[in-house]
Amino acid sequence: AKVTSTTFEWRRSDGRWQQQTRDVFERGNAAALLPYNLRQRTIVLIRQFRYPAYINGHDDLLIEAIAGLLDDAHPDVRIRAEAEEESGYRLHDVREIFEAFMSPGAVTEKIHFFVGEYEPEMRIGAGGGLAHEGEDIEVLELSFDEALAMIDNGRIVDAKTIMLLQYAALKIFK
Template sequence: MAKEEAQGIRILARETLSEGHYRLEKVTYTQGGERQEREVYHNGTGAAVLPLDPTRGTVLLVRQLRIPALVNGDGPMLVEVCAGMVEEGDDPAATAEREAKEELGCRLRSLRRVFTLYPSPGSCAERLHLFTAEYRPEDRTGRGGGLAEEGERIEVLELPLAEAWAMVEAGGIMDGKTILLLQQARLGAA
């Protein structure tokens, strides 16, 4: 079966609307003989990781600027797990390890893939690979903060898992991937 046709859905046309930071495209397709159009935002494949120190019960998170949150009327600084885009030729695990070093200043132990998901499949083609890992105080080898040349100004947060979850319940953590990984850690599946 052709990539452009699956389960009775046939793509008729794809038009690039924008080549900004990411690509936005209009897809024209038929479903059950009916012609429809949707916009698809292509922001790539990402990887995210929640490091947990099981001895101390702490997790490492980041706080960083997220313009879409500001545009929606929320605070612009969101608390999240560290994450990044999977570069051409990399695998998601390598991306998670690289991002932990850049954003958290941390070396990971026992990296474990939890699952892969589409965070917002109604309009976004992004696919995320989610991981958990362990760390110890001696694995915090740098200050983190991200890459200045990429405009990153990231604050590193080390919190007890219980405090991080209390932030979720109070609305202080609103990022979906972060909530899912914190829940994994709370369930003892990390």
Template sequence: MSAPVKETDFLKILNEELLSDNWGKVTKYTLDYRRRDGTWQRQTREVYDRGHGAACLLHNPETGCVLLTRQFRLPVWLTDGSAAFIEAPAGLLEGARPDERMRAELMEETGFEVSELEHLFDLQMSPGSITEVLSYFRGSYQERQRTGEGGGAESEGEDIEVLHVPLEEALLMVSDSRIRDAKTVILLQDLALRELQAAKD
């Protein structure tokens, strides 16, 4: 995705200050923004850029289960002290095509090798402060497609537990806050709507 120009009819970027350039970049912007009433307002914003990513929910039509992961997430622990967090497999693109990267993440995190994935949509994850766009996928899996152990990359500090959860139970886990990950909720609700529509047809 190309970077926007520095000035438009509604926006003038006056200054960019790089605050951090470690795992991702944090940049402080000073800008003039033209409001809807035509007046200009000086604003300051900090933007975090760590690249774009992909997420996928796999569903086993034979068992009715979805494939989820459970792992430690430091930001979650800092927020509420949770030792583990349940979510759909996901990862950063790091220059790869979203579908290619997603297949690699599925293999790395869950041990399942899946050839066919359906691209659902691309969503801005946290538009107030983060540039990340996440590509969402869905697919099906069967036990015979397990070709590895999964668990993530130890060199990256990953220690991932693979979960096979019935879809109905996963939806209940959203209701009672056992699942609190936004991308996972979106994927579960999308699948539930598709299953409901299929039952009607």
């Protein structure tokens, strides 16, 4: 990851040129996943400490969708590996539903969003993340309705997670 400062000329809509300077954080692209079980009406999320959220006033662990940087891997390969590392679930099929820039004013990162069905027997490990990467992750299996309510009551404040839960409300758990 690196931060660069770039100055460039931008042609404004009125035809005039204007010099602009932007600081850009380049960290690579990522993938995020919401595992769901339609029959049980459940989803799998994770809870972990996030230092940037903490220093901006979030004095609790963050509840999030499974996610990780691509590190030059194909998004669907990387997200299956992240699912296993973080949650202990080995998912067979995941499908990409959309891509989005999360903070395009300053960050180059684009996230590939996935959903995938899970069954209890797909859990082959405890999850928890990779200790050598500083991960200490708690796995949460929640009813979908409870997770959706956690947006309203402020317990889920992570944008990628909110987006995936709202997608699931519109397209999966209708």
